Amino acid sequence: MMLRLVPPLIALLLAGPILAGLSMALLPAFGYLPALGGETLSLAPWRALFAQPGLWRSVGVSFASGLLTTALSLAVVLLFLASAAGGRFDRWMRRLVSPLLSLPHAAAAFGLAFLIAPSGLLLRLVSPGLSGWERPPDLLIVQDPWGLALIAGLVLKEVPFLLLMSLAALPQLDPQRRLAMARSLGYRPTLAWFKGVAPALYPLIRLPVYAVIAYASSVVDVALILGPTLPPVLSVSILQWFNDPDLSRRFLASAGAILQLGVTAAALLAWWCLERLGAWLMRGWIARGGRRRGEVPLRLAGRGLILLTTVTAFLGLAGLAINSLATFWRFPEAWPRGLTLQHWLRVLPQLAEPLASTAIIALGATLLALVLVLAALENEQRHGRRPSRALWLLYLPLIVPQIAFLFGLVVVMEYLGTRPHHGLVIFGHLLFVLPYVYLSLAEAYRRLDPRWSQLARTLGAPPHELFWRVRLPLLLAPLLTAAAVGLAASIGQYLPTQLLGAGRITTVTTEAVALASGGNRRVIGVWALVQAGLPLVGFTLAVGLPRLLWSRRRGMRDSL
Amino acid sequence: MTQAHHLDLENIDIRLNGRPLVALDTRIGPGEVLTVMGPSGSGKSSLLAYLAGFLGGDFTASGAVRLDDRAIQALPAEERGIGLLFQDPLLFPHLSVAGNLRFGLPRHRRDKRARVEAALAHIGLAGFGDRDPATLSGGQKARVALMRLLLSEPRAVLLDEPFSKLDTQLRQEMRDWVFQHLREAGLPSLLVTHDYQDAEAAGGHLIELA
Incomplete structure (x- = not known):
């Protein structure tokens, strides 16, 4: 049966390119790349790498950004969940945060940059009244050498990600009963949550947390917009070396890629140690049995911080x-002197091609991912086995830094003589779209009441009919949501498009990021908004279509 | 629909991780209802799952299930010719009432529309074909569910506490109605229940599992 081949196929599709890409970064890192005259192994690339000015600063900022972004985002999410008692404020926050998940990183980064720049909205609001500034102060706020703006921009996006991952995991823990139990023993609500729910929740969101560490320590597009420049973070340096017209710099870039892998691994290892420490402190804190102290500050922090990040993103x-x-x-x-559509009209004619590319790539990758994921889940239903180790594999493309394996993959493609085309980029996006589609569909698929399929089969429906006539329609809403998640993941991708498209395939995202160095705010505003709007189209359809289709089926609407 | 069928359960022995759960050796004749009762965990649902073809991997079963003298215990569920009636009517929420009935009809049947309409009329729901199943009353849903089962032309029927979620008055009515239809169709049936009144109304043999 063809279905049985799908899980190994997915494993191959995910692990194959990553391993191939990593090895094609590893060999040139030690001087071996015959196409460029590197015939023997040597340490020359490493010597060149360590001779780069500011290298250790780059490494330090990348490492710190990985850990700090994750610690801050996780703290905001856990504090909010602990303080959320299910009131109106909490429901509103959840509703506000979910669309932020679909917001591309680059658009969020531009938004933050426009807000906090010396001539940005915030300083305008206090000038000249409070600050006395008549002209933009000469401060390096955006692209600060410490990477603080970079970390802030990443936190804006990782909070929604970790929050939605936590909300998806929470129901299995039956938090209400845990809370009721702890409160009946005299614990105040926020403390009850921290001591009774959080320790069980963390293991369930550990993989997403690791993905955040890896992403934040190796991100390129956000770093191009908000990160330091002299020197930039490690991943951006690698990209510059790789794109250098002097092809011999590729050896340097390869060594950099392996170093990036090491930096991300070190950040993960450091986090793992912090986990041990945190667990030990937590045990002591729980064992001491405090029921009241700290309740109010924790609750206020929980509400205040999530409000701050969400409002910042929307501002x-x-x-x-x-x-x-x-x-x-x-x-x-x-406020500007006047409003005009002139910038939009000027950009509009240039939008057509990147928009078409974005759509082709996003639809292609999402469709492929959906087919593969549905086949894998259907195989699991028919043969009743649940993959356990496979989950790590799904997170592989999210945990191995993109920059570390993508350009090795480009080298492989150049070696094979493959020219950049849309198919190649779609294939590259698939690596990142597939995990998200799988993660967002798997639970719904497994939770579907097994009696539906038993009923259909006793009525004489063979497996394929059961799939098409029962499971697919019943799961239409989660299916469309998974598709929207896949589209959003693809639309936001910068590096795979840039590298596998060799700069010749432009999407809305690569265009927007390319404008970052130019600094024309009007044009950036237009592009970033277009980029932010595209994923919303997908989510609007995902919410709207089922409502429309099932307008005369109350039983289907109740489950929406 | 009035052919006579019979179901033979020969030396059925179901074990959970090696522990004996159910042992049964009996015959259910045309139109007869065998009632199986027993406390939770006594293996009633495992027996149903085994007969219908859904027994989980933790179970092992031996013996033979013969439907009209044909051994079916190795066939996939959809080829066994055994229909299943659940506690809930389980009308497909994405299909209309007619769509639900049509789902039961075997693929090779021609005049599908006419059959569905005749079936609706027979259960007193003429003109309800386009309705959303969620708008039907509990009793109407139960009747559609049984009619869908009968349209699928089963040769035997399993009933999994089909009346336990109905209110007292409706329960009595539905019992008589369901058993009458199963008898008329000449179907051997196996009823699993907690309710002695179900067994009484079924009128056949009673087996109590320990």
Whole structure:
């Protein structure tokens, strides 16, 4: 049966390119790349790498950004969940946070940049009244050498990610009963959550947390917008060396890629040690049995921090919108002199090609991913086996830094003589789309009441009919949501498009990021908004279509 | 639909991880209802799952299930010719009432529309074909569920506490109605229940599992 071949096929599709890419970074890192005249193994690339000015600073910022982003995002999420008692504020926060998940990283980064830049919205609001500044202060706020703006930009996006991952995992823990039990023993609600739910929740979200560490320590697009420049973070340096017209710099880039792998691994290892430490402290804290102290500050922090990150993200989007419509806007003025559609009209003709590419790639990768994931899940249903180790494999593309294996993959493609085309980019995106589609569909698929399939089969429906006539329609809503998640993941990708497309295939995201160095805010505003809007189209359809299709089926709407 | 069928359960022995759970050797004749009772965990549901073809991997079973003298215990569920009636009517929520009935009809049947309409009329729901199943009353849903089962032309029927979720008055009515239809169709049936009144209304043999 063909279905049985799907899980190994997925394993091959995910692990194959990563292993091939890593080895083609590893060999040149030690001087071996015959196409460029590297015939013997040597340590020359490493010597060149360590002679780069500012290398250790790059490494330090990458490492710190990985750990700090994760620690901050996790703290915001856990504090919020602990303080959430299910009131109106919490419901509103959840509703506000979920669309942020679909917001591409680059758009969020531009939004933050426009907000906190010396001539950004925030300083305009306090100038000249409070600050006394008549012109933008000469401060390096965005692209600061410590990477603080970079970390802030990443936190804006990782909070929604970790929150939704936690919300998906929580129901298995039956948090209400745990809370009721702890509260009946005299614990105040927030402390009850920290002591009774959090220790059980963390193991369930450990893999997403690791993915955040890996992402934050090796991100490229956000770092191009918000990260330091002299020197940039390690991943951006690697990309610059790789793109250098002097091809011999590829050896340097390869050594850098292996170093990046080491930096991310070190960050993961450091986090693992922090986990041990945290668990030990937590045990002591729980064992002491405090029931009240710290309740109020924890609750206030929980609500305040999530409010801060969410409002910042939305203000950033508003800033993009104002910038894209502004005419003349002198510094301390809080509002532009006038509004115009001129910037939009100017960009519009250039949008067609990147939009078409974005759509082709996103639809292609998502469709492929859906077929593979459905086949794998259907195989699991028919043969009743649940893959356990496979989950690690799914997270592999999310935990191995993109920059470390993607350009090795480019080297492989160049070696095979493959020219950059859309198919290649789709294949590259599939690596990152497939895990998200799988993660968002698997639970719904497994939770579907088994009696539906038993019923259908006793009525005489063979497995394929059961799939098409029962399971697929019943799972339409989660299926469309998974598709929207896949589309959003693809639309936001920068590096796979840039590297596998060899700069010749442009999407909305690569165009927007390319504008970062130019600094024309009006144009950036337009592109970033287009980029932010595309995933929303997918999610709107995912929510709207089932409502429309099942408008006369109450039993289907109740499950939406 | 009025052919006579019979179901033979020969030396059925179901074990969970090696521990004996159910042992049974009996015959159910045309139109007869065998009632199986017993506390939770006594293996009633495992017996149903085994006969229908859904027994989980932790179980082992030996013996033979013969339907009209044909051994079916190795066949996949959809080829056994055994229909299943659940506690809930389980009308497919994405299909109309007619769509649910049509789902039961075997693929090779021609005049599908006419059959569905006749079936609706027979259960007093003429003109309800386009309705959303969620808008039907509990009794109406139960009747559609049984009619869908009968349209699939089973040769034997398993009933998994089919009346336990109905209110008292409706329960009595549905019992008589269901058993009458099963008898008329000449179907051998196996009923699993907690309720002695179900067994009484079924009128056949009673087996109690320990």
